[in-house]
Amino acid sequence: xxxxxxxxxxxGGPVTLSMVATRAGVSPQTVSNALNSxxxxxxxxxxxxxRAIDEMGYRPSxxxxxxxxxxxxxxxxxxxxxxxxxxxxxxxxxxxxxxEAADETGYRIVLFAEPAGDASLKGYEELLGQHNVDAFVxxxxxxxxxxxxxxxxxxxxxFVAFGRMWSKRQIGDWVDVDGACGTDAAVEHLIxxxxxxxxxxxxxRGSGIGDDxxxxxxxxxxxxxxPTRGRxxxxxxxxDAARAAVKPLLDAGATAVVAASDTVALxxxxxxxxxxxxxxxxxAVVGFDDSPIAAILSPGLTTLAQxxxxxxxxxxxxxxxRIAAPAAPPERILLDPSLVVRDSAPTPDA
Amino acid sequence: xxxxxxxxxxxGGPVTLSMVATRAGVSPQTVSNALNSxxxxxxxxxxxxxRAIDEMGYRPSxxxxxxxxxxxxxxxxxxxxxxxxxxxxxxxxxxxxxxEAADETGYRIVLFAEPAGDASLKGYEELLGQHNVDAFVxxxxxxxxxxxxxxxxxxxxxFVAFGRMWSKRQIGDWVDVDGACGTDAAVEHLIxxxxxxxxxxxxxRGSGIGDDxxxxxxxxxxxxxxPTRGRxxxxxxxxDAARAAVKPLLDAGATAVVAASDTVALxxxxxxxxxxxxxxxxxAVVGFDDSPIAAILSPGLTTLAQxxxxxxxxxxxxxxxRIAAPAAPPERILLDPSLVVRDSAPTPDA
DNA sequence: CTCAGCCATTAGATCGTTCCAACGACACTA
DNA sequence: TAGTGTCGTTGGAACGATCTAATGGCTGAG
Numbered sequence: 062x063x064x065x066x067x068x069x070x071x072x073g074g075p076v077t078l079s080m081v082a083t084r085a086g087v088s089p090q091t092v093s094n095a096l097n098s099x100x101x102x103x104x105x106x107x108x109x110x111x112r113a114i115d116e117m118g119y120r121p122s123x124x125x126x127x128x129x130x131x132x133x134x135x136x137x138x139x140x141x142x143x144x145x146x147x148x149x150x151x152x153x154x155x156x157x158x159x160x161e162a163a164d165e166t167g168y169r170i171v172l173f174a175e176p177a178g179d180a181s182l183k184g185y186e187e188l189l190g191q192h193n194v195d196a197f198v199x200x201x202x203x204x205x206x207x208x209x210x211x212x213x214x215x216x217x218x219x220f221v222a223f224g225r226m227w228s229k230r231q232i233g234d235w236v237d238v239d240g241a242c243g244t245d246a247a248v249e250h251l252i253x254x255x256x257x258x259x260x261x262x263x264x265x266r267g268s269g270i271g272d273d274x275x276x277x278x279x280x281x282x283x284x285x286x287x288p289t290r291g292r293x294x295x296x297x298x299x300x301d302a303a304r305a306a307v308k309p310l311l312d313a314g315a316t317a318v319v320a321a322s323d324t325v326a327l328x329x330x331x332x333x334x335x336x337x338x339x340x341x342x343x344x345a346v347v348g349f350d351d352s353p354i355a356a357i358l359s360p361g362l363t364t365l366a367q368x369x370x371x372x373x374x375x376x377x378x379x380x381x382x383r384i385a386a387p388a389a390p391p392e393r394i395l396l397d398p399s400l401v402v403r404d405s406a407p408t409p410d411a
Numbered sequence: 412x413x414x415x416x417x418x419x420x421x422x423g424g425p426v427t428l429s430m431v432a433t434r435a436g437v438s439p440q441t442v443s444n445a446l447n448s449x450x451x452x453x454x455x456x457x458x459x460x461x462r463a464i465d466e467m468g469y470r471p472s473x474x475x476x477x478x479x480x481x482x483x484x485x486x487x488x489x490x491x492x493x494x495x496x497x498x499x500x501x502x503x504x505x506x507x508x509x510x511e512a513a514d515e516t517g518y519r520i521v522l523f524a525e526p527a528g529d530a531s532l533k534g535y536e537e538l539l540g541q542h543n544v545d546a547f548v549x550x551x552x553x554x555x556x557x558x559x560x561x562x563x564x565x566x567x568x569x570f571v572a573f574g575r576m577w578s579k580r581q582i583g584d585w586v587d588v589d590g591a592c593g594t595d596a597a598v599e600h601l602i603x604x605x606x607x608x609x610x611x612x613x614x615x616r617g618s619g620i621g622d623d624x625x626x627x628x629x630x631x632x633x634x635x636x637x638p639t640r641g642r643x644x645x646x647x648x649x650x651d652a653a654r655a656a657v658k659p660l661l662d663a664g665a666t667a668v669v670a671a672s673d674t675v676a677l678x679x680x681x682x683x684x685x686x687x688x689x690x691x692x693x694x695a696v697v698g699f700d701d702s703p704i705a706a707i708l709s710p711g712l713t714t715l716a717q718x719x720x721x722x723x724x725x726x727x728x729x730x731x732x733r734i735a736a737p738a739a740p741p742e743r744i745l746l747d748p749s750l751v752v753r754d755s756a757p758t759p760d761a
Numbered sequence: 762c763t764c765a766g767c768c769a770t771t772a773g774a775t776c777g778t779t780c781c782a783a784c785g786a787c788a789c790t791a
Numbered sequence: 792t793a794g795t796g797t798c799g800t801t802g803g804a805a806c807g808a809t810c811t812a813a814t815g816g817c818t819g820a821g
Contacts, residue, residue, distance in 0.1 A: 101798090172521075425807090440771060
């Protein structure tokens with residue numbers, strides 16, 4: 062029965078390096094080496110120290126390590142308040158994925174709240190100054206004039222963005238989902254189902270994400286020699302706008318609609334129902350994001366799922382690489398979304 | 412122009428207490444006192460020190476403070492992965508609210524990922540041992556045999572739960588939403604609209620949350636002398652189950668349905684549509700949670716919103732109280748949800 | 762005039778870890 | 792046998808804050 066003197070049950074303060082050292086009959090520094098540079102120790106000593114560590118349930122104090130090494134192994138993440146329907150609908154899953162990936166490398170995620178329209182960067186400054194945060198993850202980078210990348214880069218603070226920059230000037234590393242690849246796959250799927258008149262229902266132009274998703278639809282259509290003229294609307298910012306905007310597309314005889322988001326796809330559902338049509342049977346619909354609504358709609362919405370676990374892992378990987386080599390050339394990762402097939406655009410053989 | 416020597420622009424390491432002390436012409440300890448016990452200083456000295464702090468952009472190092480005081484000002488939160496549709500659908504808003512409330516008191520939220528069905532409490536142990544976390548917030552407490560409360564209480568680690576314990580043995584502080592109060596208010600609202608045959612569509616029995624929400628409906632009905640027999644179904648765990656389960660209620664002539672969740676309410680929408688009826692016009696529907704779907708359904712779903720900002724604030728408040736007085740009697744807070752009126756059960760005068 | 766008592770301030774140790782330079786033991790070369 | 796090098800280990804200082812106890816200046820009582 063090990064851990065008889067385990068830290069969790071000991072009353073008098075935590076188990077320290079020196080206590081382990083005493084027990085193992087070595088100096089504190091040797092215990093430190095056992096953890097940080099095991100190859101320095103003679104195998105026999107290493108084994109002895111390791112056993113002592115194990116028996117005593119020793120865990121190094123991050124506070125002391127941070128103080129000494131100036132690295133907190135903490136990654137900051139600023140949470141924006143989510144105005145209903147606006148920000149990306151899978152934030153909680155992303156955070157979980159991020160947290161999990163960080164945990165595996167010995168890092169942890171620290172949250173702070175970014176006030177709504179606040180460009181003050183106060184939270185970043187505080188986490189940096191007080192907590193010695195090693196790096197930041199930022200998301201919701203779609204807005205124009207987002208000052209965060211430039212601010213962090215100027216101070217040589219490692220960061221990675223979930224979401225690429227759409228302006229010409231690119232700063233820093235990012236991980237993003239290849240929206241075009243997703244809508245391209247959606248078109249392929251619909252063509253395999255026999256559709257030819259495939260429309261695109263998008264956000265208003267100028268949104269980087271929206272334009273990207275539109276582009277994938279367009280290139281797939283072109284590749285198959287299908288016309289795109291008059292098959293594309295880009296003004297649908299919310300459910301109601303989408304409902305109205307999709308009508309001309311349906312009037313023009315579209316048999317399938319690729320939507321820029323699940324929310325927009327829902328607008329399409331409504332429009333179909335208004336004219337007595339059923340999504341999936343009369344007109345195929347494909348959404349984007351695999352938000353919680355996709356699964357519970359009726360019929361279930363075929364949609365493009367963002368690979369959130371992979372995104373989380375990649376974010377952490379880029380961050381560690383950046384910390385290790387601050388001056389290395391920026392790395393940018395595009396990940397493919399995957400088609401989640403439900404009844405609004407079922408599998409071809411059905 | 413203050414902050415000429417600000418920490419953010421200085422190249423050579425951070426601004427320390429001693430540097431401020433030198434500048435202000437006092438000892439380091441005096442600067443520390445200026446921050447922690449300002450009343451010890453002569454007003455004149457205090458002013459001088461404060462100016463120096465301001466000019467140099469000094470921020471105390473949390474690592475050093477933690478090392479010395481054994482308090483990290485960190486609050487741990489274990490994220491459960493969200494199996495689709497299961498866990499509470501407003502996790503991200505709760506986290507934001509929590510983070511915001513914590514920030515205001517000088518605390519921060521640290522995340523860690525709790526593996527799916529893992530009862531090992533490893534994350535708690537690590538955060539405690541390595542990061543000197545001061546306290547934990549736990550949620551998703553609905554499961555039976557949740558070992559977390561007992562484990563934390565045994566070690567005298569302050570914690571607060573979002574979600575009460577439904578077993579007899581209560582442990583520790585919690586903050587929860589008064590589900591009964593919510594469904595009671597829903598019934599009142601429906602009665603004001605002229606409804607009398609008001610049904611309840613709930614989860615299967617045995618779920619604490621579900622039973623609580625059912626109870627509010629029942630007591631409001633009784634108070635108004637309305638019958639509840641045959642007006643209640645409790646087996647609807649997901650959308651499809653709800654769709655099927657609500658049918659007998661509609662057959663029995665219910666003119667309004669109070670649902671145990673927005674998801675369940677959606678099932679009710681489907682059932683109504685199947686029989687050619689329109690929610691809100693033919694049969695009123697009230698949901699629970701104000702999840703993202705409520706706003707984008709058509710017609711908009713009247714539902715009960717959890718006061719997440721207040722919940723976040725209360726969680727932090729209870730935590731601080733517990734940290735200050737570990738042996739104080741447990742405090743339990745029930746907050747009222749608020750009715751968000753949309754078209755599925757509009758305002759009475761409409 | 763001296764001494765207790767109070768006030769504002771300070772000196773020195775301390776928290777738990779890692780960095781740096783030095784250490785003794787041993788083998789190998791000359 | 793003495794000199795050089797390597798290997799594994801150690802001692803002491805440092806990171807930046809707070810704690811405890813002590814300091815000197817000042818007032819007012821005896």
